[in-house]
Amino acid sequence: QDFLKQPFRFRQLTEKSKFENKMKATAFWQMRICNLEKCLERTHLNCENLKFNLELNDPIENYLEKDSKWKGIAGNYIITLGKKSKAEKGNNKKLPTLRSSVGAFTRMWLGVRPATGLAVSDEISGAEHLLEKLDKAFCIPEPKPDWEF
Numbered sequence: 312q313d314f315l316k317q318p319f320r321f322r323q324l325t326e327k328s329k330f331e332n333k334m335k336a337t338a339f340w341q342m343r344i345c346n347l348e349k350c351l352e353r354t355h356l357n358c359e360n361l362k363f364n365l366e367l368n369d370p371i372e373n374y375l376e377k378d379s380k381w382k383g384i385a386g387n388y389i390i391t392l393g394k395k396s397k398a399e400k401g402n403n404k405k406l407p408t409l410r411s412s413v414g415a416f417t418r419m420w421l422g423v424r425p426a427t428g429l430a431v432s433d434e435i436s437g438a439e440h441l442l443e444k445l446d447k448a449f450c451i452p453e454p455k456p457d458w459e460f
Contacts, residue, residue, distance in 0.1 A: 340456050344417045347384050351391075351398040354420070358448040360393040363441055364408040367416060368434075384413055392448050409437040409445070422451035 325332040344350050347367070369383035387402045390409075409426075411419075412434035418424050419435065426445035429435040437445075 342417055342421060342454075342456075343413055344384065344420065345381075347388065347398045350420065351396045354392070354396040355394055356392055356396060356448050356451075358393055358444075360391065361444050361448055362389065362391050362403075362406055363437075364388070364402050364406050365390045365398070365416070366408060366410045367413060368411070369413045371413075392445075407438050407441040409435065409441060411435040419445065419449055421454045422449055423454060425449070 321332050322334075365388040367385055367388060369385035372383040372385055375382060386400060388398045389401045389403055389406065391397050411429075415429050415433040415435040418433065419426050419429055424433070426435060426437075426442040426449070427439075430437070430442055435442075
């Protein structure tokens with residue numbers, strides 16, 4: 312619907328007719344990275360080493376109690392991807408920068424969508440050459456969780 316000028320026009324025209332146009336979508340699971348350092352420490356990718364800055368925003372911080380021990384994972388990180396991956400707090404001006412929400416970064420990290428696609432449809436942005444390298448790094452099978460509730 313983000314890419315359509317009139318997403319509900321045909322639906323309204325056919326409402327309550329014999330050939331009603333209707334779509335429904337549901338998701339029974341939602342995933343997000345809660346500890347970036349630990350997740351990337353356990354990430355092993357079959358790609359050349361790739362290093363970049365990550366400016367990560369985490370909207371959950373707006374909904375947490377002021378005295379909450381966990382504040383989300385927003386911040387500036389230096390990310391290394393490859394056989395040994397890692398995330399460390401900081402920023403290196405010599406490296407390219409990726410800006411992302413935790414949701415978009417999680418989808419990329421899980422292999423749900425490529426970085427170049429998320430740059431069009433989600434909260435992720437960076438230099439084209441960085442996005443293309445991320446597409447290659449996260450060229451992994453689409454996740455298929457099998458634990459139904």
